[in-house]
Each structure stands twice: as C-alpha cells, then as structure tokens.
Amino acid sequence: MDVTAATPQVRRAPPNAGIYLFLLGFLGVLIQLPLGLDAVGFGPPFEAANVAKTLAATGNFRDPFAVPTGPTAHVAPVYPFIMATAIRVLQQPGAVVWSMILLNAALSGLAAAMLPALSQRIYGRRTPGIAGAVLLALSTQLMPQWEVALAAVLLLAAALAIMDAGPVRAGLWSGACILTTPLSLPMLALLLISRGKRFFAIGCVLALCVCAPWILRNWMVMGAPYFIRDNFGLELYISNNDKAAPDLIRNEALWTQHPNQNRAEAAVVARMGEGPYNRMRLRDALDWMRSHPRQFLRLNAGRAFYYWMPPAGEGWHVYGYWLATVLGIAGACLGRHNRAAMLLTAGAVVWWLPFLFIQTVGRYRFPSLWVSALLAGYAIDTAAARVGSRAGRHVLDPSSAPEPVS
Numbered sequence: 001m002d003v004t005a006a007t008p009q010v011r012r013a014p015p016n017a018g019i020y021l022f023l024l025g026f027l028g029v030l031i032q033l034p035l036g037l038d039a040v041g042f043g044p045p046f047e048a049a050n051v052a053k054t055l056a057a058t059g060n061f062r063d064p065f066a067v068p069t070g071p072t073a074h075v076a077p078v079y080p081f082i083m084a085t086a087i088r089v090l091q092q093p094g095a096v097v098w099s100m101i102l103l104n105a106a107l108s109g110l111a112a113a114m115l116p117a118l119s120q121r122i123y124g125r126r127t128p129g130i131a132g133a134v135l136l137a138l139s140t141q142l143m144p145q146w147e148v149a150l151a152a153v154l155l156l157a158a159a160l161a162i163m164d165a166g167p168v169r170a171g172l173w174s175g176a177c178i179l180t181t182p183l184s185l186p187m188l189a190l191l192l193i194s195r196g197k198r199f200f201a202i203g204c205v206l207a208l209c210v211c212a213p214w215i216l217r218n219w220m221v222m223g224a225p226y227f228i229r230d231n232f233g234l235e236l237y238i239s240n241n242d243k244a245a246p247d248l249i250r251n252e253a254l255w256t257q258h259p260n261q262n263r264a265e266a267a268v269v270a271r272m273g274e275g276p277y278n279r280m281r282l283r284d285a286l287d288w289m290r291s292h293p294r295q296f297l298r299l300n301a302g303r304a305f306y307y308w309m310p311p312a313g314e315g316w317h318v319y320g321y322w323l324a325t326v327l328g329i330a331g332a333c334l335g336r337h338n339r340a341a342m343l344l345t346a347g348a349v350v351w352w353l354p355f356l357f358i359q360t361v362g363r364y365r366f367p368s369l370w371v372s373a374l375l376a377g378y379a380i381d382t383a384a385a386r387v388g389s390r391a392g393r394h395v396l397d398p399s400s401a402p403e404p405v406s
Contacts, residue, residue, distance in 0.1 A: 175210025
C-alpha cells in the first residue's frame, strides 16, 4: 500500500481565488436586478441622493430632506460627492443610476476579494477568508443609494493597513474611512492602539488631518465644528419615544416624525437650523429615556437582538446575517487564543455599541459584516479540516481496511 498517496493533502487556496471572489461579489449583486432582489432607490426619500442632487446643481452641500432645510452635516460627505460627480458628468438620470449600481457591484466584489488577504494575516492561511468571502457575497444586497459597500471596503483596507503597513498608510486609510462613515472611529481607534502608542498617535493625527477640512467646513457653514455628521440628536430622538420600535422597518416614529417623512418637521429644521434642531431633539430623547426607564431598556434589548439577527421582514439577505452571526460566534470561540482575531471581534462589538441606543437595520451593520463573515469562515475551515483529518486517519489505519478476498 502506498502510504504517501493516502496522506491528506494540505489545503491551499487557488492562486486566482481573488478574481473568482471578485466576480462572485460583482455578479452576485448584479443578478439581483432581474430577480427583483435588489433594494435600489434614489430620490426624495434618500438623504444622500438629495444632497448629491443639490450639490451637483448648485455646488452647495445642503437640503437632505424632502424640502429645502439649508446647509447640512446630516450625511457624511464622501458618498454624496461621488454621486454628485456622476450626476454632473453623466447628466442623464438612467446613466447616473447605472453608474452607481456598477460602482457598488464592483465594491462588493472588491470586499470579497480582499478578505483572503486579511485571513492570511490573521490565521496564516487564506481558506477561512475564502469561505468568509463567499458568505459575505451571499449576504450583500444591492443598495447603491447608501454608502455601505464603500464603507465596507474602506474599513477592510484600513484594517489591513493597520495590521500590515506603517502608521502613515494606516492613518490615511483610517481618515478616508472615518470621513465616509464616522461610526468607524471607535473600531479603528481600537485597532490603532493595538500597534502601540507611537503608531496610534501618528495614525490618529493623519486621520484627523484627512477629516479636518470637513470639520472646518462644518464650523464655518454650520456654526459648530461637528465631527463629520450632526444628526445624533435626531437619531436618538427617533429611536427613543412612545412610538419607537427597536428596528428601523417597524419604527413608527421614523415614518411619522422624521424630517424626511414629515414636512412640518422639516419646516422646523429650516426655521431653527440643523444644529439647534438636533440639540433640541437630543434633549427630548434624553428626557424621555430618563422618564421611561423600562421602555428604554426594552428597546435596548430589542435593538441588541435585531442588530445581530435582523428581522426576516428586511429581506432575503438577513439569512446570511444570521449565518454570519451564529458561525461567527463559533469561529470566535475556536480562535479565542488568536490575538488578532480577538482584536477584530472586539472591533465588531465596538461597532455595534451605538446601536444599543439607536434603531437598527441590516445596512447599519453591513460595513463591519466582513468581520463576522471572516470568523464564520474560520469556523467552516476548521470544521472542514477536522473532517478531512478524520477521513485521512481512517484511510491510514490498517484496521479500517477491508479484509482481502481469498
């Protein structure tokens, strides 16, 4: 018997896995259009698209709601500027929509293709990243009216730069990510500090330099140096009141009291100015939370659950989120002695913390979903390795061979 022939082979990722994963993410998103599985939408209900349209027409970053409300920091600047550029260059609405669809399909493919490189850094092999990338691609819903695909790619790029590059590159990627989605700040700060105080200091200074022009713009135009966005008071108020529900889809307050849905409320924003309006709503939210502690705690518990296990009413993609959560927990437990994996796990938890207090929906989690997908990929890869190892031992065990026929 040739023992070497029966020895289990080391599982290696194919050299062109990145290309295949890119195509899976790219085409997997595009195929949602003819199947009716996408969530594409542009126009008045979408704040970033409203700002982009005004920016393209007037050069002013303003009016995120259905009626003119003045200068804004309600949305982060990067994605509206990208959409405004597409509007100016292409001009035709159909061409603009298709350009954003193709951009987001490419970003989805890029996120999937990048995950094996991070897996190599975390686990010393690419196969967990390949399994995680497949799960990520199958959990991605096409929604080019939001910046979530871009935010996912930038967060992945920043994490890779922090772990593998110097502080300059890490700081610049982190700054670009924060300018696109300021929610990434706590997670990136956690990753930066893990590299030491000097690395952290240099990275933070450079990230702040990237964001500083926008903060200065907010100070000059909005009257206060808001850190990228100024909408926390409104979001807290919409998420914590008598009509509030834990998840965005069923939150009656969102559909009846938000300035984007309620023209009378938008008129209040226009009259007061966005900054004073958000400060007023912040006080309202805090007053309600103090006077309704039990309801507040129930909302927190619901938001905690629905963040990790989104309600099925959101659409088909939530089943991928469920799988990423369950297998991700298993992967985190299996890799609990891997410091880098635990650091990413902690980063995903830090990303989640604001959504204890604010209504949740799947797209809020999506920029960090790749962490759960990678952990899930590690669980899948570990299980496959153990099954393969048992099968190999069975082949090598002479007692398991069939009796020869005489």
